[in-house]
Amino acid sequence: MATDYDAPRKNEDEGNESIEALKAARSNQGTAVESEDADNPSFVLGGNDLSNVELDVVVLPPQQDEFTCMSCFLVKHRSQLDHADKTGPICKDCAA
Numbered sequence: 001m002a003t004d005y006d007a008p009r010k011n012e013d014e015g016n017e018s019i020e021a022l023k024a025a026r027s028n029q030g031t032a033v034e035s036e037d038a039d040n041p042s043f044v045l046g047g048n049d050l051s052n053v054e055l056d057v058v059v060l061p062p063q064q065d066e067f068t069c070m071s072c073f074l075v076k077h078r079s080q081l082d083h084a085d086k087t088g089p090i091c092k093d094c095a096a
Protein backbone atom coordinates (compact mmCIF):
# COMPACT_ATOMS: atom_id res chain seq x y z
CA MET A 1 0.00 0.00 0.00
CA ALA A 2 2.89 2.38 -0.74
CA THR A 3 0.76 4.32 -3.23
CA ASP A 4 -1.66 5.14 -0.44
CA TYR A 5 0.75 7.76 0.87
CA ASP A 6 -0.09 9.95 -2.11
CA ALA A 7 -3.72 10.36 -1.05
CA PRO A 8 -3.15 12.58 2.02
CA ARG A 9 -0.77 14.82 0.09
CA LYS A 10 -3.49 15.57 -2.48
CA ASN A 11 -5.75 16.71 0.34
CA GLU A 12 -3.26 19.25 1.67
CA ASP A 13 -5.11 22.10 0.01
CA GLU A 14 -8.38 21.11 1.63
CA GLY A 15 -7.15 21.61 5.16
CA ASN A 16 -4.57 20.43 7.61
CA GLU A 17 -7.05 18.96 10.06
CA SER A 18 -7.85 15.98 7.86
CA ILE A 19 -4.15 15.31 7.40
CA GLU A 20 -3.56 15.43 11.12
CA ALA A 21 -6.49 13.05 11.57
CA LEU A 22 -5.04 10.71 8.98
CA LYS A 23 -1.64 10.82 10.63
CA ALA A 24 -3.21 10.13 14.02
CA ALA A 25 -5.24 7.25 12.60
CA ARG A 26 -2.16 5.91 10.89
CA SER A 27 -0.04 5.99 14.03
CA ASN A 28 -2.85 4.48 16.08
CA GLN A 29 -3.76 1.70 13.70
CA GLY A 30 -0.35 1.15 12.15
CA THR A 31 -1.50 -0.01 8.71
CA ALA A 32 -2.98 1.84 5.76
CA VAL A 33 -5.51 -0.95 5.21
CA GLU A 34 -7.15 -0.30 8.55
CA SER A 35 -7.39 3.43 7.88
CA GLU A 36 -9.14 2.64 4.58
CA ASP A 37 -11.65 0.55 6.49
CA ALA A 38 -12.21 3.45 8.86
CA ASP A 39 -13.19 5.64 5.92
CA ASN A 40 -15.92 3.31 4.73
CA PRO A 41 -18.38 3.64 7.62
CA SER A 42 -18.44 7.42 7.22
CA PHE A 43 -19.38 6.98 3.57
CA VAL A 44 -22.15 4.57 4.49
CA LEU A 45 -23.51 6.87 7.19
CA GLY A 46 -23.44 9.86 4.85
CA GLY A 47 -25.38 7.92 2.24
CA ASN A 48 -28.00 6.90 4.76
CA ASP A 49 -28.41 10.47 5.95
CA LEU A 50 -28.91 11.73 2.43
CA SER A 51 -31.43 9.04 1.53
CA ASN A 52 -33.39 9.76 4.69
CA VAL A 53 -33.55 13.44 3.82
CA GLU A 54 -34.65 12.63 0.29
CA LEU A 55 -37.40 10.35 1.56
CA ASP A 56 -38.65 13.05 3.92
CA VAL A 57 -38.88 15.47 1.04
CA VAL A 58 -40.39 13.11 -1.53
CA VAL A 59 -42.94 11.45 0.72
CA LEU A 60 -45.19 14.45 1.27
CA PRO A 61 -48.79 13.38 0.67
CA PRO A 62 -51.37 16.14 0.78
CA GLN A 63 -52.95 16.46 4.19
CA GLN A 64 -56.68 16.65 4.73
CA ASP A 65 -56.54 20.43 4.77
CA GLU A 66 -54.39 20.58 1.66
CA PHE A 67 -54.96 20.03 -2.03
CA THR A 68 -52.83 19.72 -5.15
CA CYS A 69 -53.57 22.41 -7.67
CA MET A 70 -54.13 20.86 -11.09
CA SER A 71 -52.71 23.93 -12.83
CA CYS A 72 -49.40 24.54 -11.03
CA PHE A 73 -49.30 21.12 -9.32
CA LEU A 74 -48.29 22.67 -6.03
CA VAL A 75 -49.69 21.41 -2.76
CA LYS A 76 -51.60 24.30 -1.25
CA HIS A 77 -53.55 24.86 1.91
CA ARG A 78 -57.31 24.58 1.60
CA SER A 79 -57.57 28.31 2.23
CA GLN A 80 -55.75 28.83 -1.09
CA LEU A 81 -58.38 26.87 -3.01
CA ASP A 82 -60.24 29.08 -5.46
CA HIS A 83 -62.43 26.54 -7.17
CA ALA A 84 -62.43 23.04 -8.59
CA ASP A 85 -63.14 22.35 -12.24
CA LYS A 86 -63.29 19.11 -14.25
CA THR A 87 -59.57 18.50 -13.92
CA GLY A 88 -59.44 19.17 -10.20
CA PRO A 89 -58.81 21.90 -7.66
CA ILE A 90 -57.35 25.21 -8.81
CA CYS A 91 -55.51 27.49 -6.41
CA LYS A 92 -56.13 31.22 -6.11
CA ASP A 93 -52.80 32.03 -7.75
CA CYS A 94 -53.76 30.15 -10.91
CA ALA A 95 -57.37 31.33 -10.91
CA ALA A 96 -56.34 34.99 -10.73
Ligand SMILES: [Zn+2]
Pocket (backbone or CB within 6 Å): 069, 070, 071, 072, 073, 074, 090, 091, 092, 093, 094, 095
Ligand atom coordinates in the same frame (compact mmCIF):
# COMPACT_ATOMS: atom_id res chain seq x y z
ZN1 LIG B 1 -52.09 26.65 -8.86
